[in-house]
Amino acid sequence: MSTTHLLKRADFIFKSDNDWKDVLKKSLSRKANELINELISSELKGRGGAGFPTGLKWKITSEIDSDEKYVICNADEGEPGTFKDREILSRVPFKVLTAIAVCGHVTKAKKGFIYLRGEYFFLKEGLEKAILEFETFCKTIGFDFSISIFMGSGAYICGEETALFESMEGKRGEPRNKPPFPSSCGYLNKPTVINNVETLAHTYTIFKYGAKRFYDLGVQFSRGTKLFSVSGDTPKPGIYELELGMSLADFVEEFGDDDTKAVQVGGASGFLVPRKRFAETTIGFQGRLVGISLPTGGSMMLFNSSRSMFNVLDNYLNFFAEESCGQCTPCRVGCQQLLRGIKAVKRGEKNAGYLDKLLKLAETMTYTAKCGLGQSVANSFSSIVENFREEMIY
Amino acid sequence: MEPIKDLIKRLADRYGRERSSLLPILQGVVEQEKYLSEYSMTEIARELNLPAADVFGTATFYSFLENEKMGRYIIRLCKTITCSMKGENQILLTIQDLLKIKVGETTPDGNFSLLQTNCLGFCHKAPAMLINKEVYNELTPEKVREILTSYINSNGGGKENVNNTSS
Numbered sequence: 214m215s216t217t218h219l220l221k222r223a224d225f226i227f228k229s230d231n232d233w234k235d236v237l238k239k240s241l242s243r244k245a246n247e248l249i250n251e252l253i254s255s256e257l258k259g260r261g262g263a264g265f266p267t268g269l270k271w272k273i274t275s276e277i278d279s280d281e282k283y284v285i286c287n288a289d290e291g292e293p294g295t296f297k298d299r300e301i302l303s304r305v306p307f308k309v310l311t312a313i314a315v316c317g318h319v320t321k322a323k324k325g326f327i328y329l330r331g332e333y334f335f336l337k338e339g340l341e342k343a344i345l346e347f348e349t350f351c352k353t354i355g356f357d358f359s360i361s362i363f364m365g366s367g368a369y370i371c372g373e374e375t376a377l378f379e380s381m382e383g384k385r386g387e388p389r390n391k392p393p394f395p396s397s398c399g400y401l402n403k404p405t406v407i408n409n410v411e412t413l414a415h416t417y418t419i420f421k422y423g424a425k426r427f428y429d430l431g432v433q434f435s436r437g438t439k440l441f442s443v444s445g446d447t448p449k450p451g452i453y454e455l456e457l458g459m460s461l462a463d464f465v466e467e468f469g470d471d472d473t474k475a476v477q478v479g480g481a482s483g484f485l486v487p488r489k490r491f492a493e494t495t496i497g498f499q500g501r502l503v504g505i506s507l508p509t510g511g512s513m514m515l516f517n518s519s520r521s522m523f524n525v526l527d528n529y530l531n532f533f534a535e536e537s538c539g540q541c542t543p544c545r546v547g548c549q550q551l552l553r554g555i556k557a558v559k560r561g562e563k564n565a566g567y568l569d570k571l572l573k574l575a576e577t578m579t580y581t582a583k584c585g586l587g588q589s590v591a592n593s594f595s596s597i598v599e600n601f602r603e604e605m606i607y
Numbered sequence: 608m609e610p611i612k613d614l615i616k617r618l619a620d621r622y623g624r625e626r627s628s629l630l631p632i633l634q635g636v637v638e639q640e641k642y643l644s645e646y647s648m649t650e651i652a653r654e655l656n657l658p659a660a661d662v663f664g665t666a667t668f669y670s671f672l673e674n675e676k677m678g679r680y681i682i683r684l685c686k687t688i689t690c691s692m693k694g695e696n697q698i699l700l701t702i703q704d705l706l707k708i709k710v711g712e713t714t715p716d717g718n719f720s721l722l723q724t725n726c727l728g729f730c731h732k733a734p735a736m737l738i739n740k741e742v743y744n745e746l747t748p749e750k751v752r753e754i755l756t757s758y759i760n761s762n763g764g765g766k767e768n769v770n771n772t773s774s
Contacts, residue, residue, distance in 0.1 A: 230722060273674075290727070290728055291726060291728075292726070293688055293689070293725070293726040293730070294688070294689065294726070295726075295728065295730075296728040296729060296730060296731060299728055330728075331671045332724075332727050332728060332737065333632075333728070334646045334740040335740055335741065335742060352711065363630075363631075364630070364631070364634060365667055365669075366630065366633070366634060366669035366670070366671040366672050367670035367671035367724070368668065368669050368670060369725060369726075370719075381626050381627060381630070381655075382628030383625075383626040383627050383628065383630055383665060384626070384661075384665055385663075385664055385665055385668040386668060386669070399629070403731055439623075439653070442731065443731065444689045444730035444731045444733065445688075445692065445730075446688055450732070451731050452731070469736035476687075481687075514688065514689060514730070516692075520692065525688060528686075528687065528688045528691055529688065531771070532687055532688075532726075534726055536725060538668075555645075560720070596725050606719065
């Protein structure tokens with residue numbers, strides 16, 4: 214079966230949210246099991262990048278007996294090249310609020326939070342207004358649920374779910390060991406559903422139109438649509454909703470500037486794909502049936518031939534070295550050493566063979582770092598160094 | 608300006624005295640003071656009945672919670688990849704030239720501090736910067752001159768919504 218098809222645009226996410234009261238009332242009148250099954254059969258997977266099945270996440274928390282549970286919307290959108298969540302929260306906030314409340318209904322949580330990154334402070338006022346209107350309506354229909362905004366303060370790592378809980382608990386944003394997972398032990402060690410903004414917006418689509426409408430879009434293993442944040446060397450930067458499973462070649466055909474040398478899929482923590490691999494790469498969660506399949510939070514950064522890949526990697530590594538929480542040694546020291554290492558090779562203080570040592574270090578970080586930040590540094594590091602080795606040296 | 612002690616008490620009354628109230632309280636102090644002094648941190652520790660070291664540990668983790676005295680307007684210029692590709696350096700030079708300060712410094716009149724920051728989420732409208740909480744994007748040297756000049760001219764008025772293109 215082919216997992217690739219031409220680029221297909223869609224328009225669900227940004228379709229007006231002014232029917233939210235109907236969607237909310239309809240969903241609240243349904244049983245938790247029904248709603249969970251709807252999500253499971255839609256095959257919606259987390260849109261923050263990790264791709265965990267959303268229905269399963271809700272189901273696990275719904276089945277745990279606890280006096281206190283939480284629903285958290287992760288709006289700590291910090292991955293370089295990602296800016297879709299901001300747009301969702303400013304254009305269709307009621308979809309997200311409705312989804313949080315429906316999740317509360319399903320899991321029997323009474324309290325929802327939106328963890329909003331400090332950089333997006335300007336969204337806070339509008340969101341608060343929307344929340345007020347939302348909560349007032351919930352009261353009139355006798356649904357007991359409240360939502361608060363929790364502001365971040367400029368830390369990329371807090372997008373990692375357990376670091377986000379630590380931050381909300383007033384601590385340093387240092388990721389926890391997993392297990393236990395948030396579903397059973399999250400914020401204040403209570404069962405917590407934590408979903409990305411876009412994931413929640415998709416559940417709105419699913420509750421409104423039914424699972425089939427969503428499932429029919431995309432390809433096997435990667436159902437539905439996804440928002441893509443397109444930036445870099447492109448004549449049309451912006452946010453686009455596309456069906457999953459497209460080939461990178463089709464994407465570049467549409468968004469490239471006829472001189473695209475490489476595309477960074479998934480932000481600084483994602484992979485760099487060189488031109489020779491565009492045709493065999495698809496954008497989706499899984500499916501090594503044909504070529505390579507890359508999951509992504511939706512960051513697509515294009516680079517044309519005027520760009521030095523050394524500068525790109527140098528920029529990423531500076532980013533990671535600054536944003537590493539410093540808790541575990543592989544990440545804290547590893548990021549710094551990778552950065553120093555590529556500079557030393559560039560200056561000729563180390564020979565080209567040193568790059569192979571750095572590749573091994575990056576691989577070690579993948580296995581030994583505590584959380585996704587340290588584990589994913591090797592993604593961009595290795596894919597850039599392996600594909601553009603000469604640019605690292607000369 | 609409200610005395611720090613009163614401010615902290617008011618914030619604690621509003622957000623609570625749990626550990627989970629710490630970040631909103633720290634943010635509230637920074638909003639007024641622009642930074643967290645040792646005095647502020649020990650006062651917060653006292654008010655919340657926490658070890659001062661815990662407050663210090665949390666406060667120093669977050670890049671938007673400054674520990675040094677900052678200017679009235681904090682400029683945070685994004686230096687992550689797309690902004691860097693789209694001329695961030697020209698913007699930086701323009702700001703430095705206009706305000707006569709380098710990254711990490713504050714103007715002698717205490718009005719502006721210049722910092723660099725990581726991805727602001729405006730890669731499609733790069734380069735971008737924050738001045739306090741306002742976003743300015745698609746910057747050019749001319750545009751950034753205009754923006755800063757309007758801040759300089761409104762000095763004292765606290766007018767922050769200058770030519771804002773935040774979405």
